[in-house]
Amino acid sequence: MTTYPRPYVSPRPDLRAGPGSHPPAPPPAVPRRGAGGRRLLIVLFLGGLVASVLPWWLDTPAGSLTGSTAMTTAAGQITGLVAGYLLLVQVLMMSRLPVLERWAGGERIARWHRDVAATLLVAVLAHAALILVGYAGLEGRSLLGQAGVMLREYQDMVSAFAAAGLLVLVGLVSVRAVRRVLPYELWHATHLAAYAVLLLGFAHQFSNGSQLFRPGPARTGWIALYVLVAAAWLWGRLVVPLRFNLRHRLRVADVVTESPDAVSLYLTGSGLDRLELLGGQFFRWRFLTRGCWWQSHPFSVSAAANDRWLRLTVKVVGRHTQDLRNLDPGVRVWAVGPSGTCTAAHRTRERALLIAAGSGITPLRAMLEELPPGAALIYRARTPADVLLQEELDWLARNRGLRVWYVVGSRNDPGPRQVMTPDGLRQLVPDVARRDVYLCGPPGLVEQYRRVLRQAGVRRRQIHLATFEL
């Protein structure tokens, strides 16, 4: 394969060490992080869910729900409380609070966000429908008549109906099939409108919510919840990034071509030795130059943390990544992160198998230096030119006891087909079932591999995916 000129060699002294010289002792693997934090988050979530329905439970004397109208209204109240709580949880999950990133990780939180979103949508629609039917029954009106009365006579109901409508819209554009055909910007803009749901839906909870309109512990607690979530959001979205960027002041140092369609960006800054970055994590980057500053994109860091530079390796696929190729040294960079739990610290076993496809190598490359010795890497690429960072991988293979297989070819070639089967995997890595497996690549391939790995006897919690849908 062709090698490309590397004009900026100086920040990579470990590569210049080469095969002949004596390699420095490899740094120890990073310590493991347990699943304790994640479990605590789930317990907190369930506790909050119970607490949010508790006001209704205490307010409703047993035996008081006689007749279907009263039951319908009660169900509407419950779903309303649940929906209000879930909406706050949704915003909290998007607050990028460091503790959430550390305990659960961006990818997992994005998955939770999706699941909770579907539940929230159903809860809101159920709430609206049940309350409408219930109140219509109580006041002896038709459904349409009751909706009209609610909109005209009840406080804050116009905004509440608007909030529900917006939520349905956000839900619609987030359905996978719809989202795929929409431009990212449209999806993103409607998602920003979800904050309006929070504002529009706020007032009617306190003016009409049977459990919340009276001053008392329930109302106070509910308001406190809002204040807490707002504070968490401000902290995670504003304070933390501001502090990070003021401390590190990242700038582009160099742009290096890695392959015909991939570039590495080297960034320098101050205080990089204090950066708490794990290999495999990503930042959301904003390059403060004309045409780029308004976009923020997640890219993985493609080398382990060191005290002089950061590197991200980017596949050029669109307008934005095309622009990155032409960045000038000195351009300021605004970074938010690090996030992600596809790291050596989240391993459950002492040995690892990494499966990368295409540019999915970048986060895994950064992890390699932090894994205990004995790791194995399967690198899928369509053509030899698609193999990125090969020099470094070979060097790591020699110096950190890493086994590397480059599996090059199209999906139907015998080599790639073989590593796509449980038996083929076991031939390469006989103890695959006793390893952590890290997967990074195009979503379709990752999903396929996940299935193959499960067939090969790898347990679910040993499989770490670095696909993030944001």
Add this chain to the structure above:
Amino acid sequence: MRRALLAITGLAASTTALVVFKAAPGTGQPAQEAPTAAEGPAPAARPEEATPRASTSPKPTRSAPRASRSASSGAPKTPAASRTGPAAAQPTASTVVGPVVSNEFGDVQVRITVVGDQIVNAAALQLPRRTAQSDQRSDQVDSRYSGAVGMVVERQGADLDTVSGATATSDSYRRSLQAAIDQTR
């Protein structure tokens, strides 16, 4: 997505379970009784009355035409009888209870306390409380009109300003009040 389906099913199931649990008077009681046990030292004979909210609400037999509504009148907020308290301390006081006046939101019934020919207190025995909205408006009406320093005592009659947004309830209140005043003469 599979988890989302589970969550939605869970939501539906647990909402139904909660409602059904509350609908059945016998079964839900012990679980609910535990935290509120401190409320009263004497264990109530009838469990329904031991819960804090459903306290001693007088439910006179009503001539209200909408009997079907009474099915839901056991809902959380029954009129608080405690509001009627203080003025009864006057030795020469007498209380007069007005008739139940119904409107489309529920029933209104007013009780006044009279000393000589002075109204010294007024209280609502019943107000529409079926939805949060009407509950809230009833509270507004109640706080404006009732009490020893309310508008009824101030004006010494049923010529009261309508509480905005609660016209029907204000009106019913005035009618029940007027009937009660008429009885004293």
